[in-house]
Amino acid sequence: METLDYMDGNGKGNREGIAIEICYSLSGGDRFIKAEQNAVDLIVDILNRYNWDIDKVTKHQDYTNKYCPHRTLDMGWDRFLNMINEKLSETRARPFIVGTKIYNTEDIYLTETAGYGGGQMLLTKNTESIVKKYHYNKGLYMALGTENTYYDAAWTNNYSKFTTTKPPVEELKEDNKETTKEPEKEDENRERNDNKDNKDTNNNNLDKELERQNPLLWFIDKTSKNI
Incomplete structure (x- = not known):
């Protein structure tokens, strides 16, 4: 130069x-x-x-x-x-190295240009982005995108609203765990009721068979149960 x-x-x-x-x-x-x-x-x-x-x-x-x-x-x-x-x-006091994966800690609007105006794009909270490059225009701006391309509106200087720490997923797992508990309980109750119904049905069948084969014995058995 x-x-x-x-x-x-x-x-x-x-x-x-x-x-x-x-x-x-x-x-x-x-x-x-x-x-x-x-x-x-x-x-x-x-x-x-x-x-x-x-x-x-x-x-x-x-x-x-x-x-x-x-x-x-x-x-x-x-x-x-x-x-x-x-x-x-x-x-060059840059908060993130080019190529780093970062996550916005809250919803944020990106702009089409680095401080020159233009349209905006909403980047929803916890979106994973790649730092693509920087540009200095009366302040340092950062361009974001995916691994293969830039966002349609890519620029921001709100560095405090980004982190390299991936958002936790434990809360989501706990919610799923609680959601699956209820169906498990319902299945257990349904199985218990089915077993009870089957037992009652089997007992009734045995009772009718005894009555058919030996009416006297059946009568004595019924009488003894009612005493």
């Missing part, structure tokens, strides 16, 4: 670099200070966009013998790199 756009003709800087020109380097003053700060913001955005580190930032002088960018060099190249590093550190 270079800091001047015409750089080194057909050399490595032009073929492999991204050129950034800082305006007002001749006149200097407040306009240059502002232009230099704008360059820092742009460089940090590009580094974050491609997940690059500070070592990607080079100067025109590294590819030619030209003393350029002259005013930034006069003020101190290390000073300029420190400006970038400081801004980079602010934007």
Whole structure:
């Protein structure tokens, strides 16, 4: 990544670099200070966009013998790199690593863009999401999705409403356990009643058989039971 756009003709800087020109380097003053700060913001955005580190930032002088960018060099190249590093550190204080599974602890609305407006999508409580990437726009935003794609509206900066801890399922199991207890009791009662009915039926059948085969004995048995 270079800091001047015409750089080194057909050399490595032009073929492999991204050129950034800082305006007002001749006149200097407040306009240059502002232009230099704008360059820092742009460089940090590009580094974050491609997940690059500070070592990607080079100067025109590294590819030619030209003393350029002259005013930034006069003020101190290390000073300029420190400006970038400081801004980079602010934007990379990321709460979750890209690729991590996270869960929202309450219902939350995601937006289509990272702070630029657009539509919204409701992410219901305890949804499992994948951290896809980050973007810095006057604050750090996080994009979410599944393993294979982004959500239609993917962006949020409500980091406190997410956790890497998977929601517990014990309560659901207990509910299911209680639900299955009642049918078990009903089955036990039904089986007990069926056994009783079968026993009564068998006794009645035996009684009728005895009456048919030996009426006298049947009469004596009935009489003795009623005494």
